[in-house]
Amino acid sequence: MREFGYERVFDIPGAVALLGASPDARFLGGGTNLVDLMKAGVERPALLIDVTELPLEAVEFTQDGLRIGATVTNSDLAAHPEVRRHYPALAQAVLAGASGQLRNMATVGGNLLQRTRCGYFTDLSKPCNKRAPGSGCPALTGEHHNHAILGGSKHCVATHPSDMAVALAAFDAVISYETADGPGELSMTEFYLPVGDTPHVETALPPGALITGVTLPPAPVAHHSRYRKVRERASYAFAIGSIAAALEVQDGVVRDVRLALGAVASRPWRARTAEQVLIGGPANAEAYAAAADAELAAAEALPENGYKVTLMRNLVVAVLTELTEEATR
Incomplete structure (x- = not known):
């Protein structure tokens, strides 16, 4: 070192x-x-x-939403009663994200900035455009069973590893930062950049910026939310697919829905196409499958990761169906 x-x-x-x-x-x-x-x-x-x-270690719930300081540990975030009450999917995502020892150390700000776990990125003997721009992306023709099916490019197909960020994306989180020129804010949509031809540039944070916190605006639908993670072993492991979902159903009709997918792209994937399909429509498995198909129509699978398309479709249907059944009990 x-x-x-x-x-x-x-x-x-x-x-x-x-x-x-x-x-x-x-x-x-x-x-x-x-x-x-x-x-x-x-x-x-x-x-x-x-x-x-x-x-920056406070977690506060006010009429303006949930404010989370950047140095709050993952353990403290997941255990906070206001988080568990108002944004249960966020607490579940954090608990799914790592072992207890890591959660005791890891911070919210650091979680947002963690790098991909692509094996080519961490292996200095291999080329990697994310680590060494212009060197190539061997995952395209090599080991890629857990790589991106959405939003990738010929320069990079790595996925973002954070579970927490998927839940934050579902609830329209806003990231606050401080620079020498003063404070600023970025929505989750703005914060993570599309991979494009510059995969080494991962966020829109200005140079020299310090993340100071995250704010989740009020979202009544978030009370009825869930995070589901699929991994290759039951113990601590990174996702091969995940979903943060929130659902409001009235008289059999979807009144509000939030969906974000994880382990499918270089950033948490807000499933806005699926949301638009669902709003105002029937709350049933057929509608959920159609919405998932609409979102995944843009998928570009590689030879070894096409299973993720079916996996994510099934996740959307299963989690939304569970939320619907709970809402109608």
Whole structure:
């Protein structure tokens, strides 16, 4: 591992200023992804700026929605009673995301910025456009059974690994940040960039920005929500497909619905086409299947990951059917 410096900061302006003075630095939260990448040689920062003592550890529910500080740990987020009450799918996603030991360390801000688990990205002996722009994407013709079926490109078909971010995408989360020029905000739709021909540029955060928190606007439909994750083993593992869903049904008609898919694209995939198909229509399995088909019509599967199209269709139908049955009891 390359030698690096370490500094702990206690105020937001100081953290931003220190990063501005050290462009080769990285902010350090729990380090559950960054340190692993440093060990592998993928990340080589000259300085780590420890932000865990910043005053960003609050979780607050107000009339403006749910506000989550960037240094809140995943364990604290999942256990918070207001999160479990008002956004159960978010709590379920966090609990599905990692082992208890990792959740105790990992932070909300760091979770948003975690990198792909594509094996070519972490293997320095292999080319990877996300790690070394212009070097190629061997996953296209190599090992890709858990790679993207939506929104990929000839430059990259890696998937985003976060479970938490899928639930945040379903509920229109807004990410707050601070720079030397002042504060700013990005919606989840804006935050993660399409992979295009620059897969190494993953977010729209300005240079030198520090994530300070996440806000979920009020969403009554989120009370009746669920996160479902499919993985290759029952113990801690990354998803091969996941869904965050919320549903409101009145008199057999879908009045409101939120859908986001995980492990299918380079970013959490908000299923807006499926939502549009469902609103105002019947709340039954046939309608749910038709909505899933409409969303997945854009899928471009590779030889070894076509199973994800069927998997995600079945997930949409199963989870929405379960939510419907619960709503009508």
